[in-house]
Amino acid sequence: MEEKYELINGKEVLLSAASISHLDIQGNLYTILKNYLRGKRCKVLFEAKVVFDNKTWFQPDLLVVCDRNKLKRNQVEGAPNFIAEILSFTTQFRDFGIKKDIYEKYGVQEYWIIDPVARNIMVYLLQDGKYQLDGVYHNYTEEEWETLSDREKEEQKLTLKLSLYDDLEIHVKDVFEE
Amino acid sequence: MGNLAYAEDYDVEIINGREFMMSPRPAISHIRVAGNIYTIFANFLKGKKCEAFPDGTELHLDEENVFVPDAMIVCNPDIVQKQGIFGIPDLVVEVLSPSTAKNDIGEKKEVYEKHGVKEYWIVSPIARSIEVYLLREGKFHLDEVYHGYTDEEWADMKESERENAPQFLRVSIYEDFVVSIKDVFERL
Numbered sequence A: 001m002e003e004k005y006e007l008i009n010g011k012e013v014l015l016s017a018a019s020i021s022h023l024d025i026q027g028n029l030y031t032i033l034k035n036y037l038r039g040k041r042c043k044v045l046f047e048a049k050v051v052f053d054n055k056t057w058f059q060p061d062l063l064v065v066c067d068r069n070k071l072k073r074n075q076v077e078g079a080p081n082f083i084a085e086i087l088s089f090t091t092q093f094r095d096f097g098i099k100k101d102i103y104e105k106y107g108v109q110e111y112w113i114i115d116p117v118a119r120n121i122m123v124y125l126l127q128d129g130k131y132q133l134d135g136v137y138h139n140y141t142e143e144e145w146e147t148l149s150d151r152e153k154e155e156q157k158l159t160l161k162l163s164l165y166d167d168l169e170i171h172v173k174d175v176f177e178e
Numbered sequence B: 001m002g003n004l005a006y007a008e009d010y011d012v013e014i015i016n017g018r019e020f021m022m023s024p025r026p027a028i029s030h031i032r033v034a035g036n037i038y039t040i041f042a043n044f045l046k047g048k049k050c051e052a053f054p055d056g057t058e059l060h061l062d063e064e065n066v067f068v069p070d071a072m073i074v075c076n077p078d079i080v081q082k083q084g085i086f087g088i089p090d091l092v093v094e095v096l097s098p099s100t101a102k103n104d105i106g107e108k109k110e111v112y113e114k115h116g117v118k119e120y121w122i123v124s125p126i127a128r129s130i131e132v133y134l135l136r137e138g139k140f141h142l143d144e145v146y147h148g149y150t151d152e153e154w155a156d157m158k159e160s161e162r163e164n165a166p167q168f169l170r171v172s173i174y175e176d177f178v179v180s181i182k183d184v185f186e187r188l
Helices: A020-037 A092-096 A098-106 A142-146 A150-155 B028-045 B101-105 B107-115 B151-156 B159-163
Strands: A005-008 A011-014 A043-045 A050-053 A056-058 A062-065 A082-086 A110-115 A120-127 A130-138 A159-161 A169-171 B012-015 B018-021 B051-054 B059-062 B065-067 B071-074 B084-086 B091-095 B119-124 B129-136 B139-147 B168-170 B178-180
Touching: A005 A098, A020 A043, A020 A062, A020 A082, A056 A098, A092 A098, A092 A110, A092 B139, A098 A110, A098 A130, A130 B101, B012 B107, B028 B051, B028 B071, B028 B091, B028 B119, B059 B107, B065 B107, B101 B107, B107 B119, B107 B129, B107 B139
Parallel strands: A082 A110, B059 B084, B091 B119
Antiparallel strands: A005 A011, A005 A056, A043 A062, A050 A056, A062 A082, A110 A120, A120 A130, A159 A169, B012 B018, B012 B065, B051 B071, B059 B065, B071 B091, B119 B129, B129 B139, B168 B178
């Protein structure tokens, strides 16, 4: 089997096999976006090679690209509109660090970091060229939910949106569905 | 403003002038991790100039920012006062609760950065992870992400992955201050 790798500042970095929970989340979110985007201009892809410059390409777990001119035969050239990375122990340092910096630099409007173990979605939005943390969404277990006060329960956001569309409401629960 | 800084409810934090409720009943895992970290800090710092403070200690960074971090290390004894810490700690630890995570990762991190906290840990009891940010030229940089592996996870890893998984964290304040990740997540 061909090994997957990414190129970061000219250095090849091997990707290791994903965990089942990682694949679940990837599949869930892909399905949600695929269904929603049917017939629309923007397109969702998973693990497509994205070339930012000749020293940097990544294979994000999921991306949405709206400018069809960026779609080449084997790769996406230029910044997608949305990227989601799902953390694993071996990649979390890159996902939070260098990849976030590169996505910010090349103008990826929205970046989600999904943590399967913590059951969190961290949403970063680009404002004036800088990522701002827009929200952290947690998939509560029943047990966790019971420990919250009524006020906290009211404050929790259980759905989120893509900044690209107003009418796509994504339930946090659906993203983490097993 | 003065009153706000001494808010009656001890379970309120003030971030950039706005009040936030703290989680009234933190999960046991949260309490354990915060307790483990404080114990590790306190043991190492016994007899040294720097001092460790546990959860519950009020931190007055300025009038608009009064926090209660989960653990702190303070090296300047002058900022330790009767009602809490009034100034800038050298290291701050926040342990994430799902309901307050956004502030710990976002706004509070920016306030700590702005005030010149040299080292900031974001610890997730659920993910068993520690993100360590170090201040360089006035900005926090992610120095490393540590993970407390369960025996099962460790057994599933390849040899090369094990070698690349740091199991000890070096605290920037002292050269010989090494924390075992296992100890941070003990009993979790």
